[in-house]
Amino acid sequence: MRSEDIEDYAKGSTNAHKMAAKQQEISVTEFFEKNKQILGFDSRSKSLLMGIKEAVDNALDACEEAGFLPDIHVRVERFQEDDEYRITVEDNGPGIIHKMMPNVFGRLLYGSRFHALRQSRGQQGIGISATVMYGNITTGKPAHIESKIEGNDEVAWKMDITIDTKTNRPIVTNDTAFAHEGWEHGTKIEYTTKGRYITGRQSIFEYLRNTAIVNPHAKVEFHDPEGKKYIFERATEQMPPKSKEVKPHPEGMEIGDLMKYVQNTQQKTVRAFLKSDFSRITDRIAEEVLEKAGVNPSAKPSSLKREDCKAIIGAITQVKIMAPPTDCLSPIGDTLIKKGLMHILDGMKPEYYATPVTRPPKAVNGNPFVVEAGIVYGGEIPSDGQVTILRFANRVPLLYQQGACTITKAISEVDWRRYGLEQRGGKGIPFGPAIILVHVASTKVPFTSEGKEAIASFPELQGEVEQALRLCARNLKSHLNKMERKSKTHAKFEIVQELIPAMANKTSSMLGRPVPDLSGTISKIMNVVWVEPGVKKGGKNVLTVNYTVYNYTTQERTLRLHAHLPKECVNLTLFTNPNFIDMNDEGKTTWEIKSLLPSSSTIISFELKGDMADTFDADDIYISGINPVLVMGAEALPGDWGIKGLDITESDESIAAYEEEEIEEAEDLGEE
């Protein structure tokens, strides 16, 4: 219709006609070509990173989907002339079938993960094609793709791809099959792009390093433009659990969404529609919802009017529906977060890795999400500036747009002074020798733009991040407290143990009388049960742990010890220990010491062996069944530790106090 219309309008005399003559469709490719910054391609340095990020994200997604431990090679080469770079990213993923290669790399808004409700890095079907487009715009050269799928009989394919920006369709040249000895399967992209290679906080190196932290199952090799090679080795052979596709959760659904679902469903009745097209809706719940909504369960879905849909939406908020399923998500888990952080940060010799926190799943707009947080403290981490923030979304590091991200806003909202960090006025990014890690995993991370650099500030999401941070910060704080108390008591202990015998000796010798037995006296003065952890490294991945428990009180003492062990690392030595009582599914372990006599001691000893052994922090030891005021070197078992049947009435009251404060703060939560 366009051309004759335009002529018509141009003839029209009014302003409206003149404007109408200019109205036209905007191709999505043209839109992004002229708004490259929205895709994250603004400065040359950032653009160089963006492309690599998109390629590596895709490689990791593909490997995990196929169940292969990722092995990824990244190479950045500088051309002699000007600011052109050649980037190569190669993976050992399942490969892409020949016919699909052009669309995957040469068409925006095309992909396999957009419609699937499960956690993945790529979701938009934009990133890698945008990379191809940017490379082509800035250098005029196509991208070169090679791929080989599984199977001995399959050949590999290679081709050059660019995008036709008018039509958003791939243009393919040099499409060739070839044999590649020893290539089992995988994909390789090689493209040229203008860029600027930088080092530091927002560098490619930093991105790959942070990727290794949250993807401890991946091996990443990086060749920088100087020809230097860096290898981030796998920290574990354990693949993350594969995330499953789920149906939408009814909570937070908009009326417009429901109106669309009822038109598109295959089901014949509203009851069947609710049950089969959503997660967590049973027959009983469907009945209950429809009764409250006043809708006939046997009605045809397509017969529902706007008012019916509105009533159903209203009823859903009143009926108790199970939280969204979580097998669509793949959080990293506290042990692996710690392992990843240690793997990368050990050079800084941090004083303490606060036990990371993985929150229970919630949903925002029907999309389940999980928040995880970790804090690393002290050692050689610089202490004079703001803390370092490591942001991650679906296991991808976010290096840009820190100020725009809900994670940063959440960090600014927590009062860190309470947890031992400096913070002016109790707001803003805190100062001190700490690294704060936050990971948001979701079936759809709500990024602020297609560049996927920052997470939008939905109140529910930001609140969860704050909660995770407070819980993790509390772990840090209780460690700092414990260390302080311990060092004070240690000092006192040393004085008592040296001074009293010396005084006794002196007095005795002056009086010419025998030196008395002093252990009772020392116990009277100290009046503590002393728990002393000891750790010995016995070769790679072997740890021998000893807990020596001294009774420096004047009575017999019975108590239980608790520690969270990396389950896969324990062996017979744990179970044969006479004090051992139980280990649960998570590796939370209980020992009991019965009737420990005054002035006597006992040792609990066991071995940890394997990849995760070094994530165990022997200082994280808890006690129950005894007044915690009497114990030095171990904390009272927290109320949320989650082992049933244990007497935890003596648990630290300060935790309850924290919780209250947290609830108050959570209620204050504003928007942006």
Next chain:
Amino acid sequence: MRSEDIEDYAKGSTNAHKMAAKQQEISVTEFFEKNKQILGFDSRSKSLLMGIKEAVDNALDACEEAGFLPDIHVRVERFQEDDEYRITVEDNGPGIIHKMMPNVFGRLLYGSRFHALRQSRGQQGIGISATVMYGNITTGKPAHIESKIEGNDEVAWKMDITIDTKTNRPIVTNDTAFAHEGWEHGTKIEYTTKGRYITGRQSIFEYLRNTAIVNPHAKVEFHDPEGKKYIFERATEQMPPKSKEVKPHPEGMEIGDLMKYVQNTQQKTVRAFLKSDFSRITDRIAEEVLEKAGVNPSAKPSSLKREDCKAIIGAITQVKIMAPPTDCLSPIGDTLIKKGLMHILDGMKPEYYATPVTRPPKAVNGNPFVVEAGIVYGGEIPSDGQVTILRFANRVPLLYQQGACTITKAISEVDWRRYGLEQRGGKGIPFGPAIILVHVASTKVPFTSEGKEAIASFPELQGEVEQALRLCARNLKSHLNKMERKSKTHAKFEIVQELIPAMANKTSSMLGRPVPDLSGTISKIMNVVWVEPGVKKGGKNVLTVNYTVYNYTTQERTLRLHAHLPKECVNLTLFTNPNFIDMNDEGKTTWEIKSLLPSSSTIISFELKGDMADTFDADDIYISGINPVLVMGAEALPGDWGIKGLDITESDESIAAYEEEEIEEAEDLGEE
């Protein structure tokens, strides 16, 4: 092709086949429907604002394009039930022709301004359709549109519009012509949406108020949900100059862009192509570029290879090409910025409106842009927190994502301690009683997302913002300095004028001798030429300005006075003043006082009349032709004042010092 392919792939046994079966196109509407936060529709409160913003932006664009002074009505009504609101935005624009109404409101990526290189608020063809879509998703109701184009014979049309998200096409119902007595032309949109009505910094009221600041030619009426009515009256009847469409500027063009242009040009030779398809390329420049590039000027454009294009791009950087034309831009201008700020902020009785700065145009990626900055200081502006930042892009206030915006980053990079504001460590948002306004006008503002909430950090752009801020801050600082010096000298002056005569009287009476003439003595002690501004308001929009110049030195003095007057407000009283010398196009005015005798004074007096009269600050008075150290109450004429033929060798050296520091700082400019 899809369905049979999917079956094929699903049969395949490899991971690659399974994945291929899921690959599919993503409709742009579905993409944005599932990523509403990218469009700015995340929290309910923000969504409510976003829709109004899009509608008002469109209304202002349409009025300006047609040359009508905008008259805009915004109404927000709350429904009794739940959190549904009805929004109405009505304008007196040129209207939309009947056939175009569905596409304008019911189709994403459709519009008249995307391909045009000129300043406008809407550029993406997304905003208003996204508003219609969000209203429909959250309430299930269509938007209702009415429009009437110019012409007495024309009828008005109304219709209901929703978007088919699968196809990204409008669905129209109730399409009806109607007669509307007294409606000359205009457009009205009425839609329902879920939302949350908030007050404060990110409210609809604040958005409209800030819109009024930078659009002093618009009248905006607002009815809030309580039924209260607010009117932001027009501050001026003067329409902003209409921005013209330009061709792309060759600077900063990417090779891929050029390769596309050569394929699409109508021109027969490369020479003609360069000259006609770009701005600022003359025959001579085309020849020079092509010679340097080694390309035959008579070659057919489509025959150019990648290497030729690369050579041309290289040559363009070596040939001096005029800066981009600026009639595609419509900056607000310093006077109108001040007027707008005064209009809105006078309730806070600020101590000083620092003379706003409009920078010369630059280009980023071939798109011309201009940066403007203003600072308001003191009075009842709160002094205990961070300064308030007012961000604007193409005359639209930006209320969200402050942390993500290049304007905020630029403010954080300026060392404000140097200009009289508090700032910890010389970095970050400063503290103090100030409001900082920054306006970026461009043919394509590089927003970080489709929600148009923050401007991306291109180094060239951020550098310009920093420069504008420093220049404006210098105006503030020199005012603060002048005020401080003036108050000190005033004190001294009062003492001298009271004390000396009193002493003389006393001594004379004691000695019985006549009181001597003291004017020479006072001059000797003071040794200044005193410039005293005086302003009298004579009814609405009339200002009588007096400058009294006293010579308290011991010699005859000749000097020139300079002030920047609102040109359209001067009248005969200015030109008939015997000291008047000249007024240039911008209103910069010069007077000369010849041979003013010691201990004598003279008065320069004139009247300002009109809208802009009150934007004149009589304290902003400059001198030349005299050693500025001798003058109190007026500053040395700055070197960049821009009046030729004046002796400005005595100009304040501190300015040069500032400039040097600025250059250093500009060189330090990092990214993000």
